[in-house]
Structures are given as structure tokens and as C-alpha cells.
Amino acid sequence: xxxxxxxxxxxxxxxxxxxxxxxxxxxxxxxxxxxxxxxxxxxxxxxxxxxxxxxxxxxxxxxxxxxxxxxxxxxxxxxxxxxxxxxxxxxxxxxxxxxxxxxxxxxxxxxxxxxxxxxxxxxxxxxxxxxxxxxxxxxxxxxxxxxxxxxxxxxxxxxxxxxxxxxxxxxxxxxxxxxxxxxxxxxxxxxxxxxxxxxxxxxxxxxxxxxxxxxxxxxxxxxxxxxxxxxxxxxxxxxxxxxxxxxxxxxxxxxxxxxxxxxxxxxxxxxxxxxxxxxxxxxxxxxxxxxxxxxxxxxxxxxxxxxxxxxxxxxxxxxxxxxxxxxxxxxxxxxxxxxxxxxxxxxxxxxxxxxxxxxxxxxxxxxxxxxxxxxxxxxxxxxxxxxxxxxxxxxxxxxxxxxxxxxxxxxxxxxxxxxxxxxxxxxxxxxxxxxxxxxxxxxxxxxxxxxxxxxxxxxxxxxxxxxxxxxxxxxxxxxxxxxxxxxxxxxxxxxxxxxxxxxxxxxxxxxxxxxxxxxxxxxxxxxxxxxxxxxxxxxxxxxxxxxxxxxxxxxxxxxxxxxxxxxxxxxxxxxxxxxxxxxxxxxxxxxxxxxxxxxxxxxxxxxxxxxxxxxxxxxxxxxxxxxxxx
Amino acid sequence: xxxxxxxxxxxxxxxxxxxxxxxxxxxxxxxxxxxxxxxxxxxxxxxxxxxxxxxxxxxxxxxxxxxxxxxxxxxxxxxxxxxxxxxxxxxxxxxxxxxxxxxxxxxxxxxxxxxxxxxxxxxxxxxxxxxxxxxxxxxxxxxxxxxxxxxxxxxxxxxxxxxxxxxxxxxxxxxxxxxxxxxxxxxxxxxxxxxxxxxxxxxxxxxxxxxxxxxxxxxxxxxxxxxxxxxxxxxxxxxxxxxxxxxxxxxxxxxxxxxxxxxxxxxxxxxxxxxxxxxxxxxxxxxxxxxxxxxxxxxxxxxxxxxxxxxxxxxxxxxxxxxxxxxxxxxxxxxxxxxxxxxxxxxxxxxxxxxxxxxxxxxxxx
Numbered sequence: 001x002x003x004x005x006x007x008x009x010x011x012x013x014x015x016x017x018x019x020x021x022x023x024x025x026x027x028x029x030x031x032x033x034x035x036x037x038x039x040x041x042x043x044x045x046x047x048x049x050x051x052x053x054x055x056x057x058x059x060x061x062x063x064x065x066x067x068x069x070x071x072x073x074x075x076x077x078x079x080x081x082x083x084x085x086x087x088x089x090x091x092x093x094x095x096x097x098x099x100x101x102x103x104x105x106x107x108x109x110x111x112x113x114x115x116x117x118x119x120x121x122x123x124x125x126x127x128x129x130x131x132x133x134x135x136x137x138x139x140x141x142x143x144x145x146x147x148x149x150x151x152x153x154x155x156x157x158x159x160x161x162x163x164x165x166x167x168x169x170x171x172x173x174x175x176x177x178x179x180x181x182x183x184x185x186x187x188x189x190x191x192x193x194x195x196x197x198x199x200x201x202x203x204x205x206x207x208x209x210x211x212x213x214x215x216x217x218x219x220x221x222x223x224x225x226x227x228x229x230x231x232x233x234x235x236x237x238x239x240x241x242x243x244x245x246x247x248x249x250x251x252x253x254x255x256x257x258x259x260x261x262x263x264x265x266x267x268x269x270x271x272x273x274x275x276x277x278x279x280x281x282x283x284x285x286x287x288x289x290x291x292x293x294x295x296x297x298x299x300x301x302x303x304x305x306x307x308x309x310x311x312x313x314x315x316x317x318x319x320x321x322x323x324x325x326x327x328x329x330x331x332x333x334x335x336x337x338x339x340x341x342x343x344x345x346x347x348x349x350x351x352x353x354x355x356x357x358x359x360x361x362x363x364x365x366x367x368x369x370x371x372x373x374x375x376x377x378x379x380x381x382x383x384x385x386x387x388x389x390x391x392x393x394x395x396x397x398x399x400x401x402x403x404x405x406x407x408x409x410x411x412x413x414x415x416x417x418x419x420x421x422x423x424x425x426x427x428x429x430x431x432x433x434x435x436x437x438x439x440x441x442x443x444x445x446x447x448x449x450x451x452x453x454x455x456x457x458x459x460x461x462x463x464x465x466x467x468x469x470x471x472x473x474x475x476x477x478x479x480x481x482x483x484x485x486x487x488x489x490x491x492x493x494x495x496x497x498x499x500x501x502x503x504x505x506x507x508x509x510x511x512x513x514x515x516x517x518x519x520x521x522x523x524x525x526x527x528x529x530x531x532x533x534x535x536x537x538x539x540x541x542x543x544x545x546x547x548x549x550x551x552x553x554x555x556x557x558x559x560x561x562x563x564x565x566x567x568x569x570x571x572x573x574x575x576x577x578x579x580x581x582x583x584x585x586x587x588x589x590x591x592x593x594x595x596x597x598x599x600x601x602x603x604x605x606x607x608x609x610x611x612x613x614x615x616x617x618x619x620x621x622x623x624x625x626x627x628x629x630x
Numbered sequence: 631x632x633x634x635x636x637x638x639x640x641x642x643x644x645x646x647x648x649x650x651x652x653x654x655x656x657x658x659x660x661x662x663x664x665x666x667x668x669x670x671x672x673x674x675x676x677x678x679x680x681x682x683x684x685x686x687x688x689x690x691x692x693x694x695x696x697x698x699x700x701x702x703x704x705x706x707x708x709x710x711x712x713x714x715x716x717x718x719x720x721x722x723x724x725x726x727x728x729x730x731x732x733x734x735x736x737x738x739x740x741x742x743x744x745x746x747x748x749x750x751x752x753x754x755x756x757x758x759x760x761x762x763x764x765x766x767x768x769x770x771x772x773x774x775x776x777x778x779x780x781x782x783x784x785x786x787x788x789x790x791x792x793x794x795x796x797x798x799x800x801x802x803x804x805x806x807x808x809x810x811x812x813x814x815x816x817x818x819x820x821x822x823x824x825x826x827x828x829x830x831x832x833x834x835x836x837x838x839x840x841x842x843x844x845x846x847x848x849x850x851x852x853x854x855x856x857x858x859x860x861x862x863x864x865x866x867x868x869x870x871x872x873x874x875x876x877x878x879x880x881x882x883x884x885x886x887x888x889x890x891x892x893x894x895x896x897x898x899x900x901x902x903x904x905x906x907x908x909x910x911x912x913x914x915x916x917x918x919x920x921x922x923x924x925x926x927x928x929x930x931x932x933x934x935x936x937x938x939x940x941x942x943x944x945x946x947x948x949x950x951x952x953x954x955x956x957x958x959x960x961x962x963x964x965x966x967x968x969x970x971x972x973x974x975x976x977x978x979x980x981x982x983x984x985x986x987x988x989x990x991x992x993x994x995x996x
Contacts, residue, residue, distance in 0.1 A: 042864040043902040050864025231882040
């Protein structure tokens with residue numbers, strides 16, 4: 001019994017073992033099937049997905065920024081160009097203690113307080129993994145010092161970057177504009193327009209001026225290098241390369257020398273000037289004084305300089321030619337005169353007697369002439385040459401505001417000119433309808449009277465005045481002002497002209513136009529309001545002076561220039577074209593607080609005409625140039 | 631001279647031809663994959679070769695030790711293992727946050743590695759002694775023998791090794807005839823106590839399980855390993871990218887790729903067909919082991935052969951399951967494939983025992 005049981009047990013245990021062995025084998029088979037099933041799922045079913053994941057692991061696209069197009073003046077002088085320089089940049093995401101790192105960097109290379117302020121401002125606007133420039137244009141020595149200390153400064157990088165240089169100086173700032181670092185707003189806009197991919201490698205974008213309005217042409221197309229990279233990010237090799245396409249170069253109508261002459265002619269005055277080729281609409285000069293140094297903005301301006309520029313009473317950041325809106329004043333008179341003739345309200349020989357004031361019927365309010373006592377007997381030509389207000393008070397009352405509006409609108413007043421710069425103001429050309437819409441008020445007859453001399457609601461930019469003047473010069477052809485005349489493909493080096501845009505041709509009786517033009521020529525002849533400015537000119541000019549009031553003058557008072565503080569003096573206006581017989585240049589000048597158009601604005605136009613038509617430079621400018629050369 | 635050569639022939643005759651062929655094939659593949667994964671590092675390849683030579687030598691020795699002698703080694707080896715484990719718990723070195731290493735002056739080693747063989751040997755010796763009179767109390771004693779080292783290793787903490795050693799002990803008890811009601815009862819109890827166990831797990835262990843459930847929850851931390859290894863395997867496709875052509879491997883995206891994650895490299899470079907072949911190779915080894923177990927004349931031999939076979943398979947399954955993302959990341963190398971001397975020696979010692987069991991059939995009967 002005791003012996004048989006173990007034996008029987010032995011057999012039973014052996015049988016049980018064999019059974020468990022089979023179960024073990026089944027267990028193995030089950031788990032192996034699970035594994036193979038998982039591998040099948042990964043390697044066959046999901047293969048496409050994982051091969052893509054592996055490829056995106058492996059391949060990184062490294063953008064290479066294109067070379068930005070150059071901006072050249074009409075004689076191919078460089079206004080904006082690129083240069084490569086080393087910059088010191090910090091990657092916040094890789095820096096543990098920013099202050100310690102800044103102190104460390106500061107002990108190696110000199111960091112000015114301005115650079116530090118600028119850095120902090122940029123830092124506050126940037127994302128964690130963006131690199132933020134601390135100092136640009138490093139010297140070779142600085143690059144070497146930083147390279148030697150790189151190992152103990154994680155997140156501090158020295159990078160070769162393309163920069164923009166505006167060597168033409170502050171005078172060109174309002175034309176060329178500047179590029180600046182791409183901010184969130186730019187990025188959002190680029191995304192909305194679907195252009196953000198093209199900016200993958202770019203740090204900058206045009207912010208103002210031509211840099212902004214021609215951004216699409218100047219920027220070029222970003223290239224991409226397909227790099228094979230290790231998990232650590234180290235590049236192993238280049239797989240393929242789509243090279244960047246450089247941006248297109250721009251050639252302007254504008255002549256940098258003419259621009260300099262115009263700027264110089266302003267002396268210490270602030271103001272704006274624009275000169276247009278009346279045939280093509282090409283902008284020959286565009287001055288807004290004071291300017292500013294656009295180079296300050298390229299890599300981020302420091303907050304204090306920015307505040308200084310922005311809060312300066314001289315308002316250097318405002319482009320007066322595009323956005324400065326002023327009552328056109330007497331410069332509107334030639335257009336009013338033409339309207340009178342074209343609408344049949346006056347003949348050129350019709351005369352009035354100017355007592356020095358005008359009153360509307362059933363009103364005692366006196367609309368005064370600028371000349372106390374009046375101009376006496378005045379015909380149309382004299383009304384222009386002497387700028388007789390009463391003539392136009394009466395004319396306006398006869399014409400009515402709606403006819404006045406409709407006629408003047410044909411010259412583009414109250415409407416954007418369509419210049420190839422962003423941000424121009426449309427000015428304001430009032431009408432009965434406009435007043436109802438804007439103010440929900442009826443139009444009063446007295447408003448028509450002062451509108452006749454370009455006061456009241458009327459507002460125009462110097463650019464609008466110049467464009468309208470060009471129409472008088474070219475016989476009613478409405479052209480859009482253009483800064484850029486041609487675009488060069490950087491690969492083929494072929495200049496492709498950008499044709500000007502003609503918006504339409506006004507139907508004007510040539511005889512009527514001729515009378516007005518004669519009147520404008522009289523302005524620069526003895527007895528005219530700007531006669532002094534034309535003295536000794538070897539060509540004939542035609543023009544019109546104007547004054548834009550800064551402060552209102554009460555009924556019964558007179559404006560006395562010498563008793564008014566400088567900043568409250570009137571703005572001087574002058575519009576002109578030359579040569580009068582065959583005009584090749586039309587200008588509008590606005591001198592802030594310049595007083596009379598004839599005495600301050602007209603000489604500036606003269607200097608521009610002199611240089612453009614005869615090549616003559618202002619005398620003191622030649623001396624300065626000589627001094628600079630010595 | 632003829633005497634020596636016949637001695638060598640006799641020693642070699644204990645090697646099981648089929649098993650040897652399969653193992654050498656696997657080691658050959660391992661060498662190729664380690665070469666690829668290490669970027670053909672001469673140090674890695676020669677180191678791997680040295681490890682292989684050493685382990686194969688020990689396997690040969692083990693194959694020549696008759697099972698009845700081997701069974702006598704069980705108790706002292708097990709006792710020594712326990713002493714060392716207690717020693718580690720008291721004086722061991724802490725590495726990577728767990729107390730596993732024993733520094734013996736020249737070499738530092740993990741006593742838990744010793745238990746991988748000592749525990750089955752001990753248990754097999756115990757059941758052999760009580761062959762034919764097995765009662766419930768024998769299984770209780772067996773369970774206690776299993777639980778002591780298991781708990782000691784668990785609290786190092788080294789969950790992976792503890793589970794693997796626990797599994798080997800369980801296999802032995804299972805083949806020895808552990809009653810079903812105990813197995814099912816234990817399984818039910820285990821399931822019920824899962825929340826308690828979860829609470830006992832260390833943070834990093836919990837995280838690993840959670841990461842398995844959703845690797846994308848932590849793509850740069852714990853999830854990174856799983857994500858990158860599944861990408862590697864999945865991108866290998868049916869035929870693989872070719873030896874030394876795996877981008878995930880060559881460009882450093884696979885972590886630990888000569889050791890724990892070597893299967894990802896293999897899967898990427900040799901594809902699904904390669905995986906089928908590799909799994910087939912393991913299955914062939916396991917099958918051969920089970921056949922040896924079935925034919926073994928003694929209970930000791932049967933239990934050892936069956937347990938070691940299933941153990942090898944378990945290592946393989948846990949490793950591949952981890953690398954392909956169906957099991958949590960536990961530090962278990964792929965048997966006979968991963969680079970690393972200790973694991974290779976332990977495994978080939980086990981294969982040596984299998985061979986010993988296979989070749990000492992007649993001898994033992996007498």
C-alpha cells in the first residue's frame with residue numbers, strides 16, 4: 001500500500017506533467033500569435049503611417065531666406081541694400097537664468113543700455129523658442145570672444161544675418177520706409193494671406209514706405225534645404241535643396257539728388273513736397289520734413305528712441321505728403337476758375353469790383369478778402385495772379401456746392417490718388433450729400449462761400465494737390481502717381497518697366513484751360529503773389545500760392561503774422577509746374593507754419609525746378625558739398 | 631593524444647545539435663543587429679563576441695554536468711542567493727534609485743541574476759525529493775520558497791526582475807502539478823488586489839503603465855521610447871529597410887538600441903518577414919526545450935527543461951511586447967539578442983542545463 005501509492009502517484013504525476021506541458025505549449029502559441037499580430041498591425045496595416053512618422057523624424061526642412069531686392073533711384077543710386085553681419089542672439093528657451101547670462105555676455109562684449117532696452121522689448125514680444133537679437137554688427141574680435149566662450153553660454157548664439165542698410169539717410173525715410181522684425185500682427189496677416197510659409201526663414205518684413213508696399217516683389221521666395229538630422233538635431237547631410245529666389249530690384253522715378261535739393265531748400269522748415277512728371281505720373285521727389293533714420297528700425301528700435309521720435313512735436317514719423325491733410329486754401333482757385341469757364345458761369349473777360357469783402361444776400365456777415373480794401377476791378381486772370389478772395393466768394397455762391405464738388409472731384413480731390421505707397425489719406429471734398437451723411441445736417445450757403453477759397457471742410461494732401469496740378473499741366477489726363485518705374489529680375493537682370501496708370505481724360509475746352517494757365521503764369525510774373533520766386537528763371541513757371549489756416553480768426557480781427565506764435569502761424573502752400581509751355585514737372589509744396597505761400601513755399605519749388613530743368617544747385621548747397629569734399 | 635581527443639568528443643557529445651544550431655543562428659543574428667545598432671562599433675562587436683564565447687563555454691560546461699549533480703547545487707545556490715539579496719538590501723549600492731547591486735571589490739553584480747537559475751533549481755530539487763508523495767503542503771512550501779526572493783527583489787525595487795523570477799517559480803510549480811483551484815483562486819485574488827498593488831507601485835512604475843495606455847501623453851518623457859520604437863518597427867514594413875539602413879536606428883531615434891530595444895532595430899531593418907523568422911526561431915528553441923522536457927527521465931529534468939523553456943519564451947514575449955508597445959516598459963533584455971554579458975551567461979547556462987537534461991537520459995536511468 002505504502003509502496004503502491006507512490007508508484008500510482010508517479011504515473012499520475014507524469015500524465016499530469018504531459019498535460020501541463022501541452023498547456024504550456026498552447027500558452028506559448030497564444031502569446032506568440034499575439035506578438036505576430038501586433039507586428040502585423042504595425043508593419044503591414046499601419047506601415048504607411050509609421051513610414052511617414054519615421055520620415056518626418058529624419059527629415060527637417062531648413063528654410064533659407066532669399067536676398068531682398070535692392071531699391072535704386074532713377075540713376076541707379078542705391079537707396080536700400082543688404083549686408084551680412086554677425087549678430088549676438090539669445091534663445092530664451094535654452095537659458096535658465098537670463099539675468100546671469102546677460103551679465104556674463106556683458107562682461108565679454110560691450111552691451112549698451114540702449115541695446116539692452118531694445119532686447120528687453122523684443123523679448124517681451126517674442127515666443128520662447130525664438131531667437132532675440134541682443135547686439136548686431138559684431139566685430140571680428142567680438143565674434144571670436146563669443147565663439148571661445150560658447151561652451152559656457154548655452155542659448156547664446158552668434159549668427160550671420162542679412163541686414164538692410166539705408167544709406168540715403170533721413171531724407172529718403174518717408175519714401176523707402178524700412179523693414180522691421182516680423183511681429184505677431186505681421187504673422188497673423190501673413191497666415192491669413194497664406195504667405196507665412198514664404199517667411200519661414202525671414203526675420204524681417206517691410207513695415208512702411210516702399211519696403212511695405214512692394215514687400216511681395218522685394219522679399220523673394222524662400223528656399224528650403226531638406227536635411228537629414230539625428231535625434232539630437234545634428235545635421236547629417238543635405239538630401240535636396242530648393243534654392244531661394246532673390247527678391248526683385250526696384251528702380252524709382254525719383255532722383256535722389258533732386259530729393260536732396262528739395263530737402264535742402266526747406267532749410268529749417270518742416271513740411272512736405274512732392275514733384276510729379278505730369279506725363280507719366282512718375283514721382284520725381286517726395287520730401288516730408290523732418291525725416292528720421294530708418295536704420296534705427298531694422299533690428300528693433302530701443303524704446304526710448306522710439307518714444308522720442310513718436311512724441312516729438314515735429315512729428316518726424318508722419319509722412320506729410322501722404323497723410324498730412326490741410327485746407328487747400330487759395331491753391332483751389334485755378335480749379336474753381338476752370339470750373340467757372342467750363343460750366344459757363346463766367347467768361348474770362350467778366351470782371352467784378354472787389355470792395356474787400358463779400359456778403360450773401362439777406363446776410364450781414366462779411367466774408368473778407370485777404371487784402372483789406374480789396375483788389376479793385378478783377379477779371380479771371382487777375383483773380384488767380386492776385387488770389388482775389390471776393391471773386392471766388394461770388395463765384396462759389398453762383399456755382400453752388402454740388403456743382404463745385406462734382407467738378408473738383410474730377411481732379412481727384414477727396415479721393416486717394418493711388419500712389420504705390422500705403423496709408424495715404426483721401427482728404428475731403430465736401431458736398432451737400434456728404435454733410436447729410438456725415439453730420440446729418442443741411443448745407444448752409446455760407447459754407448459754399450468759404451469752400452470757394454478752399455477753406456471750410458476742404459482738406460487735401462500735398463500729393464493730391466500735386467496730382468491735380470499735373471492735370472492742369474497735361475491737359476486733364478488723370479494719372480496715378482508712381483514711385484517705381486521698373487522692376488529687375490535678379491536672375492535675368494532684365495529691367496521690366498511698370499507702366500503708369502491713367503485713370504481717365506477730362507474733357508476740357510483747351511481755350512478755357514489756356515486762360516487758367518495764363519493766370520497761373522501771371523502768379524510768377526511781376527504783380528503776381530509769387531513773382532519774386534520766379535525772378536531770373538531761364539524758363540517759365542506757372543503756379544498758385546495758398547495759405548492754410550492753423551488757428552481761426554474771429555470776425556473783426558486780422559491775422560498778423562508777427563504777433564502769432566510760430567506753431568500757430570499759417571501753413572504756406574504752393575503748387576506749380578514748369579516749363580509752363582511744355583510742362584515736365586509739377587510740384588506741390590507745403591511749409592508748416594511758413595506763413596505766405598509766395599514767400600516760403602514758392603522758392604522751394606523754384607529750387608526744385610532749377611535743378612530738374614537746368615541742373616543748377618542752390619548756391620550754399622554747392623559750398624556745403626565742397627566743404628564736405630575737402 | 632587520442633585520449634584527449636576522445637575526451638573532447640565526449641564533452642561535445644553532450645551538446646544538443648538542434649538546440650546548438652538554433653542558438654548559434656540566433657547569436658549570429660544578434661551579432662549582425664548589434665553591429666548595425668552600434669554603428670559598427672568595434673568595441674561593441676568584440677565585446678559581444680567575448681561575451682558569447684564566455685557564455686558558450688559555460689554552456690558547454692553546464693551540458694556536461696549530470697542532472698543529479700546539478701540538482702544538488704540547488705539548495706546551496708538558493709541559500710547563497712538569499713544571503714546576497716539580504717546583503718544587498720542592507721549594504722547594497724544604490725544605482726538609478728534602486729538598491730540592486732552588490733559590489734564584490736572587482737565586480738559589481740546583481741544577486742537577483744543568480745536567483746533566475748537558483749530558484750528553479752531549488753524548487754526542482756525540492757519536488758524531485760518529494761516525487762510521488764506530492765501534497766498541498768509541498769506546494770505551500772514551494773510557494774514560500776518562491777515568495778521570499780520575489781519580495782526581496784520587489785522591494786529593491788526591481789519590478790521587472792521580480793516578475794520574471796516570480797514567473798519562473800510559478801512555471802515550475804505549474805509543471806509540478808499546482809492544483810487548478812489554487813491557480814484560479816490566486817488569479818481571482820490577484821485581480822481583486824490589483825488596486826492595492828497599484829497603490830504600492832512606485833511613481834515611475836505607475837507612469838510606465840499609464841504611458842503604455844497612452845504613449846502620446848508624454849511624448850518627450852516616458853512615452854518617447856515606446857513612440858520611437860513603434861515608429862521604427864512600423865516603418866520597417868513587410869521587408870524592412872535593410873541591414874544598416876534603418877533611419878530610426880542609424881539616426882539615433884531608438885533609445886537603448888543595442889540592449890533592451892534591439893528588437894526595434896531588428897523590426898525596422900528586417901521587416902515583418904524578419905520578425906516572423908525571429909519569432910519562429912524562438913518558438914523552435916522553446917519547442918525543442920519542451921520536447922526535451924517531455925522525454926526527460928527524472929522529475930527534476932522535466933521540471934527544469936519545461937521551466938527554462940517557458941522562461942526563455944517569457945523573456946522574449948515581455949521584451950518584444952514592451953518594444954512594440956503592448957506591455958509596459960520593464961527593463962528586460964531580449965534573450966540571446968541584446969548586448970550584455972550577464973543576461974547572456976544566465977541564459978546560456980539555462981540552455982546548458984537543457985542540453986544536460988537532453989543528453990543524460992540513458993545515463994540517469996541506470
